[in-house]
Amino acid sequence: MIELIYISRATERFDEDALTKLLKSARTNNKKNDITGLLLYDGHGTFIQALEGPESAIDTLFDTIKADPRHTNINKIGLRRITTRGFEHWQMGFKLLPNSTARDMPGFSTFMESDEKASFILNHQGFAARMLHYFRNNE
Numbered sequence: 001m002i003e004l005i006y007i008s009r010a011t012e013r014f015d016e017d018a019l020t021k022l023l024k025s026a027r028t029n030n031k032k033n034d035i036t037g038l039l040l041y042d043g044h045g046t047f048i049q050a051l052e053g054p055e056s057a058i059d060t061l062f063d064t065i066k067a068d069p070r071h072t073n074i075n076k077i078g079l080r081r082i083t084t085r086g087f088e089h090w091q092m093g094f095k096l097l098p099n100s101t102a103r104d105m106p107g108f109s110t111f112m113e114s115d116e117k118a119s120f121i122l123n124h125q126g127f128a129a130r131m132l133h134y135f136r137n138n139e
Contacts, residue, residue, distance in 0.1 A: 003052040003086065004062060005078035008071040010045040033057040036087045047071070050078075052085050 014022070019041060030036065035053035051058050066074050 001053060001082050001085070002055045002058050003050060003078070003080055003082045004058050004076065005048070005050045006062070006065070006074060006076050008047045008049075008065070008075070009073040010047065011070055011072055013043075013045055014041060030061075033061065035061060036085055038087050050087060052082060052087060 023039070026039070030053075033053065035051055035057055037049060037051040040048045051061060062076070065071060
């Protein structure tokens, strides 16, 4: 089994309806292929996603993602063999927080609002993995 983490940029901004549709499709397909994971979206076009499951299923899904015209600037930032899932109870999940709600939370960071987040993550790949696991543990 492997865990793959990538960051991408949406070609158009996703609203809540579009994200819900994406999530429903992902959950259906991922369940069939024994894939779990977590999707983070900043509301402005940046996705960070962790995918975990059988290597062949993850490879096929990542090829599909790379060919999806809704994504651009797709960068794999982590790939590792795993023996246990970090997101075992998720077929795919995402969480939307209005900025007003997020700003009131202890430990709020403006990281996801930064225009430089993609270059930062590419240079600090462990940060994305820690961020994904933080969201998993603080759902």
